[in-house]
Amino acid sequence: MKKRINIIFSHFDYPKTLSVNDVVNVFKTLPYNEDIGFGYTDVEINSGIVYATLIKRNITTLLEYDLKNKDFIKKEIPVFDEISFGMDFEKLFLYTYGLTSNHNKIKSALRNTFEVPFTYTSVDTSPINIMNKIITNVLNYKIEEIVIQRFTYNDGATGKYTAKITKQSIGEKLLNEYLSDIVKVSISIFEQDEFQLVISTNASISIKCNENDFYSILENIKNKMDQGVHTC
Secondary structure (H helix, E strand, C coil): CCCEEEEEEEEEEECCCCCHHHHHHHCCCCCCECCEECCCCCCECCCEEEEEEEEEEEEEEEEEEEECCEEEEEEEEEEEEEEEEECCCCEEEEEEEEEHHHEEEEEHHHHHHHHHCEEEEEEEHHHHHHHHCCCCCCEEEEEEEEEEEEEEECCEEEEEEEEEEECCCHHHHHHHCCHHHHEEEEEEEEECCEEEEEECCCCEEEEEEEHHHHHHHHHHHHHHHHCCCCCC
């Protein structure tokens, strides 16, 4: 069965006085705590990659109507986030599954978890640059869709344009012509593991593949992604 998973990436660095095993132990000794409103579960380590899930409480306010007093009452209700993430201590990737906002919640939780600081730098946010890294040595792939932020037609019309690609030569032409204005590109890759990718400008990559193939595809993508960083 195929499943689509969205992943947000950034690079991280940390004081080398902190070992990977230290990180694992801290996560394991901090399960969800009602007093502080967050904690970790499903903590694992595999080949230098730490996997965990953050449980975080958020308080939202709802209005209830009091019929007796004919007035509104504010009621606070706890809402919980369950956010899975990975920390690759070899490639120095922090990656979070789900929405972009989840990534910032993980960074915030790490700041409140460790006494030593983690620092973060962004990966290359150009969809074309990321795509070109991923398709290195890939012989069989297809451009499916391109989203152009400032598309121009005959010098008389401009706007955001989503192009469904039915002819690959046209797709390549659009990529070359609007290189700096591409905000999203979708491709299908037909290798040993067949899968689809959607690459966006927020360092987000969406992978659609067979569930059993996901982690091998993710590792392959991480190996190919640009290791050059710049300060956020």
